[in-house]
Amino acid sequence: MKKYYFIFLPVLLLLFTSGCGPKYDYTIHKPKVKYQAPSREALSKLLNKQLGKPYIWAEEGPDAFDCSGLVYYCYASMNMQQIPRVSRNQAKVGKEVSVKDLRYGDLIFFDTTPRKTGQITHVGIYVGDGKFQHAANEKEGVKISSLSKPYYRSRIKLCRRWLPEEPASGPAAFKPLKPIRIASAGTKTKCKSCFSVPQKVTAKHGDWFIQVGAFRGTPDPKWLAHIRALGYDYRSTPGPDGMKRLxxxxxxxxxxxxxxxxxxQHEFNPKAFIKKLGT
Incomplete structure (x- = not known):
């Protein structure tokens, strides 16, 4: 009996593992086009819907993703269907940008090998405020992480921009504002190549704001989406002249x-200025 036991045991183990082990679908599934053209607003909606979904290697959604699968799904859903599927090929496409010039939607490529061998093995999508969204691993799934963490910061290989430049239509809809002179020298620094990474995030409470425009009625929703996409909060307040302040x-x-x-001033309105509520 022992002889038959040892003969059939490997077979039983093989059947068991093939039936209960992870199943990967290696076929690349192009997602349905949800937006006819790529934009920050469309990308933001797509990314928000994927948060919390599981990580499964070789999957590109819509129910689970690996890191490059998340990138592939989001951008192909915006009618960019010729993009590569894997991260090392995705890193060859688009405009290369520096970390300090990152804008919403830019791709960040990492070397996550234990000894940093120089390979591109991971990718995430920048979402503003020094953070990026990615399909992290099997334990954490799709999440938002911070570039300030030494692990990620030290492993950045390069960054690419796929989103086309959008016209700054928001400030044009506002009545021009007279800027206020700020005594602090830091606020008068000329910015030749301002970057979209907020140096400090907005807080939950505080009296200080940056006024970026004035309007009657309601502001353009696309402009508000642009503000949110860059990681900022906003509010509107009435002014003495009947105009609302954004x-x-x-x-x-x-x-x-x-x-x-x-x-x-670079992202929203060149005439933006600091304002304290109640003054």
Whole structure:
């Protein structure tokens, strides 16, 4: 009996593992086009729907993803169906940008090998505020991580931009505002190549804001989506002239607002300025 036991045991183990082990679908499934053209607003909607979904290697959605599968799914859903499927090939496409010039939707490629061999093995999508969304691993699934963590920061290989430049239509809809002179030297620094990474995030409470525009009625929803896409909060307040003020914030202190002001002037309105509520 022992002889038959040892003969059939490997067969039984093979049947068991083939039936209960992970199943991978290696076929590349192109997602249904949900948006006819890529945009920050469309990408934001796509990314929000994927948060919390599981990580499964070789999957590109819609129910599970690996890292490059998430990138492939989101961009192909915006009618960019000729993009590569795997991260090492995705890293060859698009405009190369530096970390300090990252904007919403840019791709960040990492070397996650234990000894940093120089290979591109992971990719994430920048979502503003120094953070990126990615299909992290089997334990954590699709999540948002911070570039400030040494593990990720030290493993960045390069960054690419796939989203086309969008016209800055938001500020044109606002009535031009007269800028206020700020005594702090830091707020008057000229910005030749401002970057879209907020130096300090907006807080839950505070009296300091950056005024980026004035409007009657309601602001353009696309403009508000642009503000959110870059990781900022906002509010509107009535002004004495009947116009409403569009404010980015709040910030705990004037110094915090001053650090973000050059970025706000670059991204939202060149005439943006710091304002404290109640003044």
């Amino acid at each position: 404010l980015v914030g709040p910030f705990v202190s004037r110094e915090d607002a001053a650090q973000v002001l050059p970025n706000a």
